[in-house]
Amino acid sequence: MALTAQSPRDFHWLVDMLESVDIGLVVLDCEYRIELWNGFMENHSGLSSTHVRDQNLFSLFPELPEQWLRRKVDTVVTLNTRTFTSWEQRPWLFRFRSTRPITGTHDYMFQNLTIHPLADPDGHIRRVCLMVYDVTDVATSKLALEQANKQLSRLSRTDRLTGLLNRGSWESLLHTEFARYRRYRQPCTLVMLDIDHFKRINDSHGHPAGDDVIRHAAALIQGCLRDADVAGRYGGEEFGLILPQTDLEGAGVISERLRRAIADARVDTHGQLLRYTISMGMASLTPATATAQEWLERADRALYQAKREGRNRVCALDD
Numbered sequence: 001m002a003l004t005a006q007s008p009r010d011f012h013w014l015v016d017m018l019e020s021v022d023i024g025l026v027v028l029d030c031e032y033r034i035e036l037w038n039g040f041m042e043n044h045s046g047l048s049s050t051h052v053r054d055q056n057l058f059s060l061f062p063e064l065p066e067q068w069l070r071r072k073v074d075t076v077v078t079l080n081t082r083t084f085t086s087w088e089q090r091p092w093l094f095r096f097r098s099t100r101p102i103t104g105t106h107d108y109m110f111q112n113l114t115i116h117p118l119a120d121p122d123g124h125i126r127r128v129c130l131m132v133y134d135v136t137d138v139a140t141s142k143l144a145l146e147q148a149n150k151q152l153s154r155l156s157r158t159d160r161l162t163g164l165l166n167r168g169s170w171e172s173l174l175h176t177e178f179a180r181y182r183r184y185r186q187p188c189t190l191v192m193l194d195i196d197h198f199k200r201i202n203d204s205h206g207h208p209a210g211d212d213v214i215r216h217a218a219a220l221i222q223g224c225l226r227d228a229d230v231a232g233r234y235g236g237e238e239f240g241l242i243l244p245q246t247d248l249e250g251a252g253v254i255s256e257r258l259r260r261a262i263a264d265a266r267v268d269t270h271g272q273l274l275r276y277t278i279s280m281g282m283a284s285l286t287p288a289t290a291t292a293q294e295w296l297e298r299a300d301r302a303l304y305q306a307k308r309e310g311r312n313r314v315c316a317l318d319d
């Protein structure tokens with residue numbers, strides 16, 4: 001549809017529409033002086049059009065990304081073509097307060113921006129129009145959805161009782177570490193860990209106390225590990241620790257520190273102070289380890305050796 005204002009009256013209502021349309025309209029000359037500032041811009045900036053008229057945009061809004069906007073506008077003028085920037089590339093150009101402060105979770109208005117070349121009657125582009133769209137509703141619901149999906153994916157990877165990785169996601173990282181070793185041959189040690197006589201804890205103090213003990217062990221495990229280490233809850237009271245860049249000797253030091261920390265601790269469960277111990281089995285990757293499953297079985301055999309030898313200890317199988 002092409003609009004043509006044929007009389008001053010037509011022109012009057014066209015201006016009236018531009019004034020009240022729910023999009024920000026700003027016309028700038030080549031020196032970035034403001035020639036038009038519609039009602040949307042007045043309402044959201046708090047600055048009247050008479051105040052901003054002929055003022056330099058960047059002097060008025062020093063926080064604007066000047067270099068970025070100049071580059072965009074130069075392209076629009078040179079190529080005589082409009083350009084579009086979505087809120088996902090740049091959340092806003094003008095830092096306007098969100099108009100949904102009560103229901104919204106974001107303080108500022110998300111904006112899409114179109115920059116449109118304006119030709120003079122001689123065909124020269126001497127002005128551009130910035131069109132600012134308020135897309136706060138779309139943006140906030142998309143961000144909320146992304147947040148919910150992240151949360152869901154985190155929940156599907158973690159164990160509810162301890163917050164550690166669950167068995168499935170931990171095992172997939174075990175396979176990743178195994179593949180990495182095959183490629184780079186950097187040391188990596190697996191530690192399997194099991195709470196001793198856990199059935200007795202459950203039987204004597206009840207299942208909720210058993211849960212407290214499991215949670216306590218998980219928290220101490222997390223506290224003992226470095227960022228690159230990966231702890232997971234493998235089964236009921238069994239945990240697996242993958243220690244990248246760690247040989248058997250280093251893993252022995254970490255495991256012994258954890259074993260002692262647990263043996264020295266008291267778990268406060270419903271007013272009772274419980275003590276417990278853990279047994280640990282370690283297996284480092286070697287060129288002879290054929291599969292991740294075999295690696296796991298070696299660590300498991302070391303763990304059962306620790307149980308057989310009297311529990312509350314760390315064992316490694318001879319390679």
Ligand SMILES: Nc1nc2c(ncn2[C@@H]2O[C@H](COP(=O)(O)OP(=O)(O)OP(=O)(O)O)[C@@H](O)[C@H]2O)c(=O)[nH]1
Binds near residue numbers: 195
């Ligand atoms: N409270 C609680 N108990 C659990 C959970 N998962 C498994 N269990 C219990 O953990 C106990 C494991 O017992 P066993 O496998 O016999 O091992 P254990 O008593 O620790 O003996 P050792 O490993 O030989 O020292 C069982 O009684 C399970 O019911 C859980 O999430 N919470």
